Amino acid sequence: MRLAKLRPVLGAAVVLAAFGYAVWRTRLPDVDDGAVRGSGVIEATEVIIAPRISGRLAEVVVNEGDTVKAGDLIARLDTSELDAQVAQLEAAVKVAEARLEAALNGARPEQIEAARAALAQANAAIAGAQAASRTARTGFERTTELRAAHDAATMRVKAAEAQLADAEQALALVRSGARSRQVDQARAAVQQAEVALRKAETDLRRVEGLSRDGAVSDQQRDAATAARDAAAAQLNQAKAALADLEAGARPEELRRAELAVVQAKANLEAARLAERSAAEALSDRLSPRSALDAANTTLQTARAQARAARAQLDLLLAGTRPEEVRAATEQSQQTRETLRLARVQRSHCFLYAPTNGVVKTRMAEPGETVTIGSPVAVLLDSTRPWLRVFIPESRYGLIKIGDRATVTADSFPNRQFEGRVVEIASEAEFTPKNVQSPEERVKLVFGVKIDLRNAGDALKPGMPADAVIAVR
Incomplete structure (x- = not known):
C-alpha cells in the first residue's frame, strides 16, 4: 500500500530529473561527443567612414539601412576651392x-x-x-x-x-x-x-x-x-x-x-x-x-x-x-x-565604402563642417560576420585557435555555416547578463570569437546562433 502511494511521487521525480538534465544540457557546453557547444549573437565589424581632410560636407548619398558595395560613394566634401587650386x-x-x-x-x-x-x-x-x-x-x-x-x-x-x-x-x-x-x-x-x-x-x-x-x-x-x-x-x-x-x-x-x-x-x-x-x-x-x-x-x-x-x-x-x-x-x-x-587633396573629398556592408549609422548631414577623422557614417562589414560564444572556465583548455566550428541560426534551421576560432579571450569574465540566467551570470567564462567570413550575406548582425566547436 505504501509503495503504491509512492509510485506517483517517484514518477514525478523522474520527470523532473529528466527535465532538469535537458535544461542542464542546453545551458552547459559539453565534450561528450568531442565538441564544445555555445550560443551567442551574430555580430559584424564596424567600419567608420571618416574624411582625411577637413571641409564642408556637400553630400551624403546613403541612409541608414542601405546596402553598399566596396567602392560605392558614401559622401562628398565641397571641392570648389580645391577645383580652383x-x-x-x-x-x-x-x-x-x-x-x-x-x-x-x-x-x-x-x-x-x-x-x-x-x-x-x-x-x-x-x-x-x-x-x-x-x-x-x-x-x-x-x-x-x-x-x-x-x-x-x-x-x-x-x-x-x-x-x-x-x-x-x-x-x-x-x-x-x-x-x-x-x-x-x-x-x-x-x-x-x-x-x-x-x-x-x-x-x-x-x-x-x-x-x-x-x-x-x-x-x-x-x-x-x-x-x-x-x-x-x-x-x-x-x-x-x-x-x-x-x-x-x-x-x-x-x-x-x-x-x-x-x-x-x-x-x-x-x-x-x-x-x-x-x-x-x-x-x-x-x-x-x-x-x-x-x-x-x-x-x-x-x-x-x-x-x-x-x-x-x-x-x-x-x-x-x-x-x-x-x-x-x-x-x-x-x-x-x-x-x-x-x-x-581633392581626391580625399570623396569618401567611398572600403567593403561590402550595410549602413548602420549616418552621423553627419550636408552643410556640416567635418574635421579629420570625424565619423560621417558607420558601416557593418557584411563580408566578415562573426559569432562570439562564452565557454566555461572548465572547457577553456580544450579550444585552440583555428578549431573548426559549425554554426546554426534560428533563421536558417536547415542550414549549417562553417567557421573557425580566430580569437580566445586571455582573461576570464562573468557571463554577460543577456546570455544566461542570474545563476549562470556569476560563473566565470571566456569569450571565443568564431569567424564566419565564408557564410556569404545570409547571416545578419543580431541573429541568435549556436556553435559546435570541434576540439582536437
Missing part, C-alpha cells in the same frame, strides 16, 4: 613646361635660319669683294666700267649710311634698357608675389598651430609648407625678372651692339673711300695700285662682316645657358609636384 596649378604647369621647352630648345628655327642666311650673305660678299679685287687691275682702262663702279660705290655709301643708322639705333635701345612699362609690370609682379608669400606664410603658421593641437594632419601641414615654398620660388623668379630688366642688356649683347656700330662705321668709311676712288678713277683713270687698295679694303670689310655673322650663328646654336635650363627644370618639377599634391 587644381585649375590654377594646371595652368602653372603648362607655363613652366613651356619655359622649360624653350630653354631646352634654345633659339627658334627661324632665328637660326636668319643667322645662317646672314652668314651666307657675308660669304657671298667676300666672294664679290675677291672678284672686285681681281677686276680692279683692269677696271681703270674702261671708262664705262669706271662709271658703273662709281655708281655702285655711291649706292654702297647710301647702304652703309643706312646700316650705320640702324646699328646706332639698336645700340641706343640696348643702352637704354627695358621700357618703363616693362619695369612697372615686373615690379607689380614682385609685389603680387610678396603678397602671395605673406599669405602662404600666414596659412603655414596657422596650420602648424593646428597641427600641434592635433586638429590637422601632417599631410595638410606638408601641403601648406609646399604652398609657402612655391610662393617663395615665385617671388624669387619675379625678383630675378625685375633685376634682369633693371640691369639692362647683358655685357655680351652690349658688346655685340657696339661692335655692330664700329663695323657699320668701318663699312661707311670703306664705302666712302671706294666712292672717292671710283670718282677719281672716272675722272683721271685711277692708277692700278689705288684701285687694288680699294678692292682689298672692301674685301677686309666683307670678311669682318662674315666673322660677325658667324659669331651670331654660334651664339644661337649654343642655346640657353646651363644654369637657366636647370632653373627651368626645377621650376617645372616643383610645379608638377604641387599639382600632384593638390589632386591628392
